[in-house]
Amino acid sequence: MLNQIRPAIVMIVLLTIITGIAYPFAMTGIAQGLFPSQANGSLVKRPDGTVIGATLIGQNFTSDKYFHGRLSATSDTDPNDPTKTIAAPYNAANSAGSNLGPTSQALADRVKGDVDALAAQGITHPPADLVTSSASGLDPDISPANAETQIARVAAARNLPPDQVRQAVSQATSGRLLGLIGEPRVNVLQLNMLLDGLKAS
Structure with a gap:
Protein backbone atom coordinates (compact mmCIF):
# COMPACT_ATOMS: atom_id res chain seq x y z
CA MET A 1 0.00 0.00 0.00
CA ASN A 40 -0.86 45.33 -16.38
CA GLY A 41 -4.46 45.95 -17.47
CA SER A 42 -4.02 48.26 -20.51
CA LEU A 43 -4.17 51.24 -18.15
CA VAL A 44 -4.51 54.78 -19.53
CA LYS A 45 -2.52 57.45 -17.72
CA ARG A 46 -2.28 61.21 -17.84
CA PRO A 47 1.16 62.70 -18.55
CA ASP A 48 1.65 63.10 -14.77
CA GLY A 49 1.18 59.33 -14.31
CA THR A 50 -2.36 59.45 -12.88
CA VAL A 51 -4.39 56.42 -13.97
CA ILE A 52 -7.75 57.51 -15.40
CA GLY A 53 -9.04 54.27 -16.89
CA ALA A 54 -8.26 51.34 -19.14
CA THR A 55 -8.58 50.96 -22.89
CA LEU A 56 -10.53 47.71 -22.41
CA ILE A 57 -13.23 48.95 -20.01
CA GLY A 58 -15.67 51.73 -20.83
CA GLN A 59 -16.60 54.62 -18.55
CA ASN A 60 -19.88 56.41 -17.98
CA PHE A 61 -19.45 59.78 -19.70
CA THR A 62 -22.60 61.92 -19.36
CA SER A 63 -21.47 65.52 -20.05
CA ASP A 64 -22.36 67.01 -23.44
CA LYS A 65 -18.71 67.92 -24.01
CA TYR A 66 -17.74 64.25 -24.05
CA PHE A 67 -18.54 61.43 -26.43
CA HIS A 68 -20.78 58.88 -24.73
CA GLY A 69 -20.04 55.17 -24.80
CA ARG A 70 -22.39 52.38 -25.73
CA LEU A 71 -25.32 51.81 -23.39
CA SER A 72 -24.46 49.72 -20.34
CA ALA A 73 -26.90 47.37 -18.61
CA THR A 74 -24.73 46.63 -15.56
CA SER A 75 -26.25 46.99 -12.11
CA ASP A 76 -25.28 47.14 -8.44
CA THR A 77 -26.86 46.51 -5.05
CA ASP A 78 -29.32 49.19 -3.94
CA PRO A 79 -27.68 50.91 -0.93
CA ASN A 80 -31.15 51.49 0.56
CA ASP A 81 -32.34 47.91 0.11
CA PRO A 82 -29.76 45.09 -0.24
CA THR A 83 -32.43 42.77 -1.69
CA LYS A 84 -32.78 44.97 -4.80
CA THR A 85 -30.51 46.18 -7.56
CA ILE A 86 -30.18 49.55 -9.27
CA ALA A 87 -28.74 50.59 -12.62
CA ALA A 88 -25.00 51.23 -12.38
CA PRO A 89 -23.61 51.86 -15.88
CA TYR A 90 -20.10 50.54 -16.48
CA ASN A 91 -19.89 48.79 -13.13
CA ALA A 92 -16.68 46.82 -13.75
CA ALA A 93 -17.41 44.54 -10.78
CA ASN A 94 -20.62 43.29 -12.40
CA SER A 95 -20.02 42.76 -16.10
CA ALA A 96 -23.28 41.61 -17.70
CA GLY A 97 -25.76 42.29 -20.45
CA SER A 98 -29.46 42.92 -19.90
CA ASN A 99 -30.36 39.35 -20.99
CA LEU A 100 -33.41 40.82 -22.75
CA GLY A 101 -34.09 39.07 -26.06
CA PRO A 102 -35.76 40.20 -29.29
CA THR A 103 -39.20 39.20 -27.97
CA SER A 104 -38.84 41.32 -24.80
CA GLN A 105 -41.46 44.10 -24.66
CA ALA A 106 -39.36 46.00 -22.10
CA LEU A 107 -36.41 46.05 -24.52
CA ALA A 108 -38.60 47.08 -27.45
CA ASP A 109 -40.15 49.92 -25.44
CA ARG A 110 -36.77 51.15 -24.22
CA VAL A 111 -35.24 51.10 -27.71
CA LYS A 112 -38.30 52.83 -29.20
CA GLY A 113 -38.08 55.53 -26.53
CA ASP A 114 -34.39 56.10 -27.30
CA VAL A 115 -35.03 56.19 -31.06
CA ASP A 116 -37.85 58.73 -30.58
CA ALA A 117 -35.64 60.90 -28.36
CA LEU A 118 -32.88 60.83 -30.97
CA ALA A 119 -35.37 61.68 -33.73
CA ALA A 120 -36.33 64.79 -31.74
CA GLN A 121 -32.65 65.78 -31.93
CA GLY A 122 -32.61 65.27 -35.70
CA ILE A 123 -30.99 61.81 -35.68
CA THR A 124 -33.48 59.80 -37.71
CA HIS A 125 -31.54 56.62 -38.49
CA PRO A 126 -29.32 55.90 -35.47
CA PRO A 127 -26.71 53.14 -35.71
CA ALA A 128 -27.56 50.02 -33.71
CA ASP A 129 -24.88 50.55 -31.07
CA LEU A 130 -26.37 53.95 -30.20
CA VAL A 131 -29.56 52.36 -28.86
CA THR A 132 -28.46 48.87 -27.76
CA SER A 133 -26.15 47.70 -24.99
CA SER A 134 -23.26 45.29 -25.40
CA ALA A 135 -23.10 41.79 -23.95
CA SER A 136 -20.48 42.77 -21.36
CA GLY A 137 -21.95 46.14 -20.41
CA LEU A 138 -18.37 47.46 -20.36
CA ASP A 139 -17.73 48.06 -24.08
CA PRO A 140 -14.99 50.72 -24.41
CA ASP A 141 -15.63 51.34 -28.12
CA ILE A 142 -18.36 52.73 -30.33
CA SER A 143 -18.77 52.54 -34.08
CA PRO A 144 -17.59 55.43 -36.27
CA ALA A 145 -21.27 55.94 -37.24
CA ASN A 146 -22.18 56.31 -33.55
CA ALA A 147 -19.36 58.84 -33.09
CA GLU A 148 -20.54 60.77 -36.16
CA THR A 149 -23.99 61.31 -34.61
CA GLN A 150 -22.37 62.87 -31.52
CA ILE A 151 -19.97 65.27 -33.28
CA ALA A 152 -22.38 68.20 -33.49
CA ARG A 153 -23.28 68.01 -29.78
CA VAL A 154 -19.67 67.73 -28.62
CA ALA A 155 -18.47 70.49 -30.95
CA ALA A 156 -21.19 72.87 -29.71
CA ALA A 157 -20.50 72.07 -26.04
CA ARG A 158 -16.76 72.66 -26.50
CA ASN A 159 -17.13 75.60 -28.88
CA LEU A 160 -14.93 73.81 -31.42
CA PRO A 161 -15.36 73.52 -35.20
CA PRO A 162 -17.10 70.21 -36.09
CA ASP A 163 -14.29 69.37 -38.51
CA GLN A 164 -11.74 69.58 -35.69
CA VAL A 165 -13.83 67.19 -33.58
CA ARG A 166 -14.25 64.91 -36.61
CA GLN A 167 -10.45 64.84 -37.01
CA ALA A 168 -10.12 63.73 -33.36
CA VAL A 169 -12.62 60.95 -34.05
CA SER A 170 -10.51 59.83 -37.00
CA GLN A 171 -7.38 59.77 -34.80
CA ALA A 172 -9.14 57.60 -32.18
CA THR A 173 -10.51 55.15 -34.77
CA SER A 174 -8.93 51.70 -35.12
CA GLY A 175 -9.45 49.59 -38.22
CA ARG A 176 -10.03 45.86 -38.61
CA LEU A 177 -7.37 43.59 -37.10
CA LEU A 178 -5.02 42.58 -39.94
CA GLY A 179 -7.47 44.35 -42.24
CA LEU A 180 -9.91 41.43 -41.94
CA ILE A 181 -11.12 40.74 -38.40
CA GLY A 182 -13.76 42.79 -36.60
CA GLU A 183 -15.13 46.20 -37.48
CA PRO A 184 -13.68 49.73 -37.30
CA ARG A 185 -14.14 51.16 -33.81
CA VAL A 186 -13.58 54.32 -31.81
CA ASN A 187 -12.17 54.10 -28.28
CA VAL A 188 -14.29 56.56 -26.28
CA LEU A 189 -11.77 57.23 -23.50
CA GLN A 190 -8.92 57.92 -25.91
CA LEU A 191 -11.17 60.17 -27.99
CA ASN A 192 -12.28 62.19 -24.97
CA MET A 193 -8.65 62.56 -23.86
CA LEU A 194 -7.79 63.91 -27.31
CA LEU A 195 -10.62 66.41 -27.03
CA ASP A 196 -9.42 67.57 -23.60
CA GLY A 197 -6.02 68.12 -25.16
CA LEU A 198 -7.57 70.24 -27.91
CA LYS A 199 -9.38 72.34 -25.35
CA ALA A 200 -6.20 72.83 -23.31
CA SER A 201 -4.27 73.96 -26.39
Whole structure:
Protein backbone atom coordinates (compact mmCIF):
# COMPACT_ATOMS: atom_id res chain seq x y z
CA MET A 1 0.00 0.00 0.00
CA LEU A 2 2.84 2.40 0.84
CA ASN A 3 4.26 1.69 -2.60
CA GLN A 4 1.08 3.15 -4.12
CA ILE A 5 0.66 6.13 -1.77
CA ARG A 6 4.24 7.41 -2.07
CA PRO A 7 4.17 7.87 -5.91
CA ALA A 8 0.73 9.51 -5.67
CA ILE A 9 1.96 12.06 -3.09
CA VAL A 10 5.14 12.72 -5.10
CA MET A 11 3.07 13.31 -8.28
CA ILE A 12 0.70 15.69 -6.46
CA VAL A 13 3.58 17.72 -5.06
CA LEU A 14 5.47 17.71 -8.36
CA LEU A 15 2.46 18.74 -10.46
CA THR A 16 1.50 21.40 -7.92
CA ILE A 17 4.97 22.93 -8.21
CA ILE A 18 4.98 22.73 -12.02
CA THR A 19 1.42 23.79 -12.84
CA GLY A 20 0.61 25.87 -9.75
CA ILE A 21 3.87 27.78 -9.28
CA ALA A 22 6.45 27.43 -12.08
CA TYR A 23 4.08 27.72 -15.05
CA PRO A 24 2.11 30.78 -13.77
CA PHE A 25 5.36 32.58 -12.84
CA ALA A 26 6.86 31.79 -16.26
CA MET A 27 3.76 33.05 -18.12
CA THR A 28 3.62 36.18 -15.96
CA GLY A 29 7.29 36.88 -16.67
CA ILE A 30 6.88 36.36 -20.42
CA ALA A 31 3.77 38.58 -20.50
CA GLN A 32 5.52 41.34 -18.52
CA GLY A 33 8.51 41.15 -20.84
CA LEU A 34 6.70 41.07 -24.18
CA PHE A 35 3.39 42.87 -23.45
CA PRO A 36 3.85 45.00 -20.30
CA SER A 37 0.93 47.35 -20.97
CA GLN A 38 -1.58 44.57 -21.66
CA ALA A 39 -0.28 42.44 -18.76
CA ASN A 40 -0.86 45.33 -16.38
CA GLY A 41 -4.46 45.95 -17.47
CA SER A 42 -4.02 48.26 -20.51
CA LEU A 43 -4.17 51.24 -18.15
CA VAL A 44 -4.51 54.78 -19.53
CA LYS A 45 -2.52 57.45 -17.72
CA ARG A 46 -2.28 61.21 -17.84
CA PRO A 47 1.16 62.70 -18.55
CA ASP A 48 1.65 63.10 -14.77
CA GLY A 49 1.18 59.33 -14.31
CA THR A 50 -2.36 59.45 -12.88
CA VAL A 51 -4.39 56.42 -13.97
CA ILE A 52 -7.75 57.51 -15.40
CA GLY A 53 -9.04 54.27 -16.89
CA ALA A 54 -8.26 51.34 -19.14
CA THR A 55 -8.58 50.96 -22.89
CA LEU A 56 -10.53 47.71 -22.41
CA ILE A 57 -13.23 48.95 -20.01
CA GLY A 58 -15.67 51.73 -20.83
CA GLN A 59 -16.60 54.62 -18.55
CA ASN A 60 -19.88 56.41 -17.98
CA PHE A 61 -19.45 59.78 -19.70
CA THR A 62 -22.60 61.92 -19.36
CA SER A 63 -21.47 65.52 -20.05
CA ASP A 64 -22.36 67.01 -23.44
CA LYS A 65 -18.71 67.92 -24.01
CA TYR A 66 -17.74 64.25 -24.05
CA PHE A 67 -18.54 61.43 -26.43
CA HIS A 68 -20.78 58.88 -24.73
CA GLY A 69 -20.04 55.17 -24.80
CA ARG A 70 -22.39 52.38 -25.73
CA LEU A 71 -25.32 51.81 -23.39
CA SER A 72 -24.46 49.72 -20.34
CA ALA A 73 -26.90 47.37 -18.61
CA THR A 74 -24.73 46.63 -15.56
CA SER A 75 -26.25 46.99 -12.11
CA ASP A 76 -25.28 47.14 -8.44
CA THR A 77 -26.86 46.51 -5.05
CA ASP A 78 -29.32 49.19 -3.94
CA PRO A 79 -27.68 50.91 -0.93
CA ASN A 80 -31.15 51.49 0.56
CA ASP A 81 -32.34 47.91 0.11
CA PRO A 82 -29.76 45.09 -0.24
CA THR A 83 -32.43 42.77 -1.69
CA LYS A 84 -32.78 44.97 -4.80
CA THR A 85 -30.51 46.18 -7.56
CA ILE A 86 -30.18 49.55 -9.27
CA ALA A 87 -28.74 50.59 -12.62
CA ALA A 88 -25.00 51.23 -12.38
CA PRO A 89 -23.61 51.86 -15.88
CA TYR A 90 -20.10 50.54 -16.48
CA ASN A 91 -19.89 48.79 -13.13
CA ALA A 92 -16.68 46.82 -13.75
CA ALA A 93 -17.41 44.54 -10.78
CA ASN A 94 -20.62 43.29 -12.40
CA SER A 95 -20.02 42.76 -16.10
CA ALA A 96 -23.28 41.61 -17.70
CA GLY A 97 -25.76 42.29 -20.45
CA SER A 98 -29.46 42.92 -19.90
CA ASN A 99 -30.36 39.35 -20.99
CA LEU A 100 -33.41 40.82 -22.75
CA GLY A 101 -34.09 39.07 -26.06
CA PRO A 102 -35.76 40.20 -29.29
CA THR A 103 -39.20 39.20 -27.97
CA SER A 104 -38.84 41.32 -24.80
CA GLN A 105 -41.46 44.10 -24.66
CA ALA A 106 -39.36 46.00 -22.10
CA LEU A 107 -36.41 46.05 -24.52
CA ALA A 108 -38.60 47.08 -27.45
CA ASP A 109 -40.15 49.92 -25.44
CA ARG A 110 -36.77 51.15 -24.22
CA VAL A 111 -35.24 51.10 -27.71
CA LYS A 112 -38.30 52.83 -29.20
CA GLY A 113 -38.08 55.53 -26.53
CA ASP A 114 -34.39 56.10 -27.30
CA VAL A 115 -35.03 56.19 -31.06
CA ASP A 116 -37.85 58.73 -30.58
CA ALA A 117 -35.64 60.90 -28.36
CA LEU A 118 -32.88 60.83 -30.97
CA ALA A 119 -35.37 61.68 -33.73
CA ALA A 120 -36.33 64.79 -31.74
CA GLN A 121 -32.65 65.78 -31.93
CA GLY A 122 -32.61 65.27 -35.70
CA ILE A 123 -30.99 61.81 -35.68
CA THR A 124 -33.48 59.80 -37.71
CA HIS A 125 -31.54 56.62 -38.49
CA PRO A 126 -29.32 55.90 -35.47
CA PRO A 127 -26.71 53.14 -35.71
CA ALA A 128 -27.56 50.02 -33.71
CA ASP A 129 -24.88 50.55 -31.07
CA LEU A 130 -26.37 53.95 -30.20
CA VAL A 131 -29.56 52.36 -28.86
CA THR A 132 -28.46 48.87 -27.76
CA SER A 133 -26.15 47.70 -24.99
CA SER A 134 -23.26 45.29 -25.40
CA ALA A 135 -23.10 41.79 -23.95
CA SER A 136 -20.48 42.77 -21.36
CA GLY A 137 -21.95 46.14 -20.41
CA LEU A 138 -18.37 47.46 -20.36
CA ASP A 139 -17.73 48.06 -24.08
CA PRO A 140 -14.99 50.72 -24.41
CA ASP A 141 -15.63 51.34 -28.12
CA ILE A 142 -18.36 52.73 -30.33
CA SER A 143 -18.77 52.54 -34.08
CA PRO A 144 -17.59 55.43 -36.27
CA ALA A 145 -21.27 55.94 -37.24
CA ASN A 146 -22.18 56.31 -33.55
CA ALA A 147 -19.36 58.84 -33.09
CA GLU A 148 -20.54 60.77 -36.16
CA THR A 149 -23.99 61.31 -34.61
CA GLN A 150 -22.37 62.87 -31.52
CA ILE A 151 -19.97 65.27 -33.28
CA ALA A 152 -22.38 68.20 -33.49
CA ARG A 153 -23.28 68.01 -29.78
CA VAL A 154 -19.67 67.73 -28.62
CA ALA A 155 -18.47 70.49 -30.95
CA ALA A 156 -21.19 72.87 -29.71
CA ALA A 157 -20.50 72.07 -26.04
CA ARG A 158 -16.76 72.66 -26.50
CA ASN A 159 -17.13 75.60 -28.88
CA LEU A 160 -14.93 73.81 -31.42
CA PRO A 161 -15.36 73.52 -35.20
CA PRO A 162 -17.10 70.21 -36.09
CA ASP A 163 -14.29 69.37 -38.51
CA GLN A 164 -11.74 69.58 -35.69
CA VAL A 165 -13.83 67.19 -33.58
CA ARG A 166 -14.25 64.91 -36.61
CA GLN A 167 -10.45 64.84 -37.01
CA ALA A 168 -10.12 63.73 -33.36
CA VAL A 169 -12.62 60.95 -34.05
CA SER A 170 -10.51 59.83 -37.00
CA GLN A 171 -7.38 59.77 -34.80
CA ALA A 172 -9.14 57.60 -32.18
CA THR A 173 -10.51 55.15 -34.77
CA SER A 174 -8.93 51.70 -35.12
CA GLY A 175 -9.45 49.59 -38.22
CA ARG A 176 -10.03 45.86 -38.61
CA LEU A 177 -7.37 43.59 -37.10
CA LEU A 178 -5.02 42.58 -39.94
CA GLY A 179 -7.47 44.35 -42.24
CA LEU A 180 -9.91 41.43 -41.94
CA ILE A 181 -11.12 40.74 -38.40
CA GLY A 182 -13.76 42.79 -36.60
CA GLU A 183 -15.13 46.20 -37.48
CA PRO A 184 -13.68 49.73 -37.30
CA ARG A 185 -14.14 51.16 -33.81
CA VAL A 186 -13.58 54.32 -31.81
CA ASN A 187 -12.17 54.10 -28.28
CA VAL A 188 -14.29 56.56 -26.28
CA LEU A 189 -11.77 57.23 -23.50
CA GLN A 190 -8.92 57.92 -25.91
CA LEU A 191 -11.17 60.17 -27.99
CA ASN A 192 -12.28 62.19 -24.97
CA MET A 193 -8.65 62.56 -23.86
CA LEU A 194 -7.79 63.91 -27.31
CA LEU A 195 -10.62 66.41 -27.03
CA ASP A 196 -9.42 67.57 -23.60
CA GLY A 197 -6.02 68.12 -25.16
CA LEU A 198 -7.57 70.24 -27.91
CA LYS A 199 -9.38 72.34 -25.35
CA ALA A 200 -6.20 72.83 -23.31
CA SER A 201 -4.27 73.96 -26.39
